[in-house]
Amino acid sequence: MFERLRQASAAQKEKIRLKLLLEACDRLLTEAGESISQRLASEALALYQDLTADSRLSFFLALAERFNPDVAAVRKLSARYAASADPDDLMALIDKAEPPRQELFRRLNQVPHGCAVLIGLRMDLLSHLKKHPILRLVDADLQHLLSSWFNPGFLSLESLNWQSPAGLLEKIIAHEAVHEIDGWGDLRRRLEPDRRLFAYFHPALPNEPLIFVEVALLVEMPEAIAPLLDRKRPIEGDPKQVKVAAFYSISNCQPGLKGVHLGNFLIKRVAESLKKEFPSLKTFCTLSPIPGLVGWLASDTPLPTEPFTSKAHSSLEKLRTEWSARVAGQQNSLASLLSLAEQPGQSEAIGRLAGAYLKATPRLDDRLSDPVARFHLNNGARLERVNALANLSPKGIRQSLGAMVNYLYDLDQIEPNHEAFVAGEVTASSSVSKSFKG
Amino acid sequence: MFERLRQASAAQKEKIRLKLLLEACDRLLTEAGESISQRLASEALALYQDLTADSRLSFFLALAERFNPDVAAVRKLSARYAASADPDDLMALIDKAEPPRQELFRRLNQVPHGCAVLIGLRMDLLSHLKKHPILRLVDADLQHLLSSWFNPGFLSLESLNWQSPAGLLEKIIAHEAVHEIDGWGDLRRRLEPDRRLFAYFHPALPNEPLIFVEVALLVEMPEAIAPLLDRKRPIEGDPKQVKVAAFYSISNCQPGLKGVHLGNFLIKRVAESLKKEFPSLKTFCTLSPIPGLVGWLASDTPLPTEPFTSKAHSSLEKLRTEWSARVAGQQNSLASLLSLAEQPGQSEAIGRLAGAYLKATPRLDDRLSDPVARFHLNNGARLERVNALANLSPKGIRQSLGAMVNYLYDLDQIEPNHEAFVAGEVTASSSVSKSFKG
Amino acid sequence: MFERLRQASAAQKEKIRLKLLLEACDRLLTEAGESISQRLASEALALYQDLTADSRLSFFLALAERFNPDVAAVRKLSARYAASADPDDLMALIDKAEPPRQELFRRLNQVPHGCAVLIGLRMDLLSHLKKHPILRLVDADLQHLLSSWFNPGFLSLESLNWQSPAGLLEKIIAHEAVHEIDGWGDLRRRLEPDRRLFAYFHPALPNEPLIFVEVALLVEMPEAIAPLLDRKRPIEGDPKQVKVAAFYSISNCQPGLKGVHLGNFLIKRVAESLKKEFPSLKTFCTLSPIPGLVGWLASDTPLPTEPFTSKAHSSLEKLRTEWSARVAGQQNSLASLLSLAEQPGQSEAIGRLAGAYLKATPRLDDRLSDPVARFHLNNGARLERVNALANLSPKGIRQSLGAMVNYLYDLDQIEPNHEAFVAGEVTASSSVSKSFKG
């Protein structure tokens, strides 16, 4: 099969590769013999990996055009079943309506490294979705299959530490997306006995963390990020004294698994695992950024009236207007924002504003609401405390005027909190609620 | 949720359990919160496991009635897409046509032991299919999902030996279905240095072999089973002398994975692994039963004319008629069949007949063709040698008048052999081919 | 080096082998090059393993004659040091006084399997000690080195269970010396969740248990062995309910490690490990045989007067005389002994007698005192309860008229109990003490 390739001029090779790849895909769907099938899968994956970015796009477009269900047949079968109510007709209909692309991907997954290649393929694919909306057909199939394969029942939670393989820890350094890890010394501090780092793994990707969370074991709920990240911070001495497990960073490692829900389960399972190891733990919370705050202020969108009293609303709205002008105005340099935030009384104002913003987040549209808030509140966390001047890094100022937030995971209240959030309400601590008062 | 159960009289409990289970299934499909979802999955699985066999059937029937696609919507969407050719319409159609049951099973699989319970559930379900054909709707969904989850890319091949966990070896003893293992001493002989036992595992079932194959390393292709199973057989001394790897037993361990193809890949991967360990190996073959032979003889169905010459056909047909009478007649006691088989010239006759039967197997209908032959020939093996008087156990006599067969796996010929078989032809060695001559 | 061997007639080979072995030993002690040294060690070990039992004895006798310290030099050096007090003279003396045999054994141990061969060699050697007392010179060196190498700091304690390697469990079956394991089914009961089996391992013998102890987790201190060994005994349901860990069997696996203390540490470390796993455990005890009881009775040696009151002594002595006659007399068939033991009042009498015997054990001479009692009492256990009619197996009747004993390990009292024992006293529970009263 590769013979044609070897003899081709360099210019033609790419074209031939793409053609061979599409032929291999066609044959994969028609061949019944499973050892042939495995060989075809291997060849197709190798051909794909050799393609240039342009040819990959051509391949994706071809995937979107071919391998769709035969809708005429679906139509006929649905009519027939409507008349017959015969289970055989229904089964035939179900079968016909599934895109052959799904079977194609399943067969590409027959070889041990298939799954890793498909995740890479989807990462490539995602970069084209905006410009080529038809590719959503392909993406829907991949996301569907990956969600089935990366079902939480198949994942294993592992605690990483300084005795973990260096090659694995290197990936942690590379993928930390919230609070960058500055080399091995920095990582090591995050793996000392008063810290934990948990990651999810899938058996098909044995040395690849899918998502990980970093936890600090503390005596009090943390109110700023810098002390936590300080490499020189002394190690919390007595593990029996720790009261608080603070989740201070969650990072996804596999862009090709976008939309496959992994993180939701992670926090609950980590909390349960920590509770067993440290019976003295009372509080499971996060120290989270508020990435949407400044964007919302700058957008000039007023605070929703609900769920605030009208007095509180007008007081908050006044604050919002002030800050809206500042962040959108001429003086929005980092230095001037920071200096404003540090003026007397302003940190309280930012705190109230941030609290109100998060409280209102289910009523804001997707573009303006805070994604981190949505993640934790939907997971069943409570809005516990807003911390002004908690992250004075440039990113912290730019995103949220330095404010951060603690979300609290009370394992017994996760379900009602989640249900409230689904109904549009944000459960908040009494201290946060008080801050909404006029 | 379990409160109602605790208070019920013993008589009502079963009814309540079933009701709760169906409610949990309904909620699983509607709840968005993932920690609720995991709790519901746990509860549903526990409720299912507590059901009696009768209630399980009721549950299956309910599954078959509910959770089907909304065919009216499918019909509407297929019409709309036919008109619009809009990918969004197509995606909506694909989505609507998938039975919600599949999503239900995926959600039940969210908890770590979910997969094992679902395999058990399918085993229960399979026992009702004949009497309740509508359950095929449920079974189709399960088989579809299990095939996706137990994709060969997710399986790992392991070589078991006397240092493997006792609990694992105990399962091998329990599941050996072809040549029963008579206790630990018997097993141990099958794990000596001149034997290999390979099994496939899935990460979600870490201590459960899915399928396993037993291999003897020999200097010659084996012609009878008894010497291989003899516990006192001396151990083949020098591993550098072995020329033949004989697959003498393949057993499935998971009835709930019926129809999920595992074995096809097993043989090829085992052969490759053995080739690496023992470079002196030249021949990979089986020593296989012919379970369909006597059934076919007794059925009185004549040998197909193809692919035999007419002379050969009439000669073979004559033989067949003779033996047909014997196996269907009054004197078909084990003793008389054995004594017939051992009469001078009769072993050759049985050999020819068995060879012809296997050669003709792709042209016989499913009920009469030999399942073991179909498995190996479809896998790309060659019909290498028929061995008369190779298995004189009662089962061997009853099934095949004592005959067994070697299928040969020539790794370079697997694809053409398979393709020939798909086209209705059986590749056979020249010596077997000769035996068809008149 | 092996050339001479290959050319020899069969009759001469043995002689040559022995000669070569002694030459290799000589060279091992003189060669400085370490890769030569390793080759010589390998060759010497192989030669030894090929020797017949007779030649091995010849080899041992040669080892005892050669490789002793140069006592004349020792004498000279000790005189010199007495005069000089020069540390160099002392070091030279120490060096000269160590038998070169020890260095020889250390060098034989240079190759990975050396240690295992030396343990086997010592087992062979031990069988000749009685007849050839000079071999104690060799044995003393081996025991000295093995004690250093099998120092408890180098041993690891492992808990074995049904997921342990079959090859390892097979050795447990083979070595159980107290209550024979009747095949895999019997073993499996002893590995159920209400049992534990701990073994010590040394890194140089990775698949060889050195010594193991079997533990039953119970709600009460056991008073008879048969219920514990009953394969049908229901599994203790709730691990949180267990109160008592009963050590019901301790077996050595390596006769070549005789005199190397392993067991003493085992019980304490196992108790600590169990305490961690089952915080509900209150009592750590044994259910032990009294192998010396009948031998002592039959010996006609009277009970020591100490530590009994004179009234108690005469009462006990009367009992002893009665039973002494019975066990030494004509009617000492198993059946008659059993029937006597079961007569009304006699079980109490045997209990009192056994308790008195154990209490007196530090004052009896080695031949008559009870070895199991000495082991546990020296380890710091307390004599807790004597159970008459506790082991009605033939061995149980023959050894101890069916009586068994619970020794209690109170982790806080181990040191004082041990010290009392060293001083000739046996710490006993009040109920046992009461039984000594007249």
Add this chain to the structure above:
Amino acid sequence: MFERLRQASAAQKEKIRLKLLLEACDRLLTEAGESISQRLASEALALYQDLTADSRLSFFLALAERFNPDVAAVRKLSARYAASADPDDLMALIDKAEPPRQELFRRLNQVPHGCAVLIGLRMDLLSHLKKHPILRLVDADLQHLLSSWFNPGFLSLESLNWQSPAGLLEKIIAHEAVHEIDGWGDLRRRLEPDRRLFAYFHPALPNEPLIFVEVALLVEMPEAIAPLLDRKRPIEGDPKQVKVAAFYSISNCQPGLKGVHLGNFLIKRVAESLKKEFPSLKTFCTLSPIPGLVGWLASDTPLPTEPFTSKAHSSLEKLRTEWSARVAGQQNSLASLLSLAEQPGQSEAIGRLAGAYLKATPRLDDRLSDPVARFHLNNGARLERVNALANLSPKGIRQSLGAMVNYLYDLDQIEPNHEAFVAGEVTASSSVSKSFKG
């Protein structure tokens, strides 16, 4: 036991600790009970670790004074045995002559971490030997025991790579003594597929490498170190092409194991292991420094006349005199030495001189002979090639005017080469031999 400590004033604590430690040592030797013995060992080790450096010295001096053999008794027993020839007398003599200190150390080793503490203790002890020669008595006992415990038969050879635990690799970075590892990036290059890093481990120190060797897989014998250490060096593509395994760095990690021979076995076992993994390997060699060269030149000690011809000797001696003046003179700055070494013809001269120095090394006194040469030549290596201008680092210039040497390990010639070296001869390649010619 620690009660006295808790109540003491800070000033007295140290004195009490030392006293308690010596008491614990005394009791360790007299107590028979093994659980007491383990507790005492634990306490003694903890007390030792808490001592200041000064008190540790006091402890060592006390160890040297006490715990020596009773020489008077030894004298008496040696006289008795001379008269009696009774094995019992000999055993008593052997027993009496062993310093009780050895038994003390064995008992301290009873607890799992004992061995690690004793190795640390010896490291402390070694630093005092020069000033307090009497401590050699203690050191001799420790070295004796450690040599027995770290017998090569007990060591395991492991290949480390980028998947090894980070904590282990961190120790490799810390202990690399020959060519410093400059952080994780540098280490990573040394673990790429064309490199190997082997270390010896002892089971009692599971995460502590004892000694390690770094190997480069190459197509030619290397003639300079810089290209090997270059982090940007491309990875040798095809493992089937490698012909040469070059040992370019050997480092000891445990100063407390000084004098315990580990390295000698390492090279041979690594070579055997590599040969198995890469059958294409033909050459096992080192690229070694010549640390003694400049010291010898500066010492003004003439070249021995043997084994050179007189013509060669006078020519070499002339060279030596020239360079002797240079390295000892005023102009021995690094820059001027380097510039001299790089002048035309001088690199050949240095090569000849270095070769002659190494050839003569067994005839030079210990202070002047080259330790690296002695190590490899005694191990059976051959002097293969001298490389001038091979290491232009400051250390390389200072030690050897930039010259390095390849020692060749021909596995079949190790024994004769070693024997020649023991007899005072250095086996050299013909090209090196030629360089000695006038």
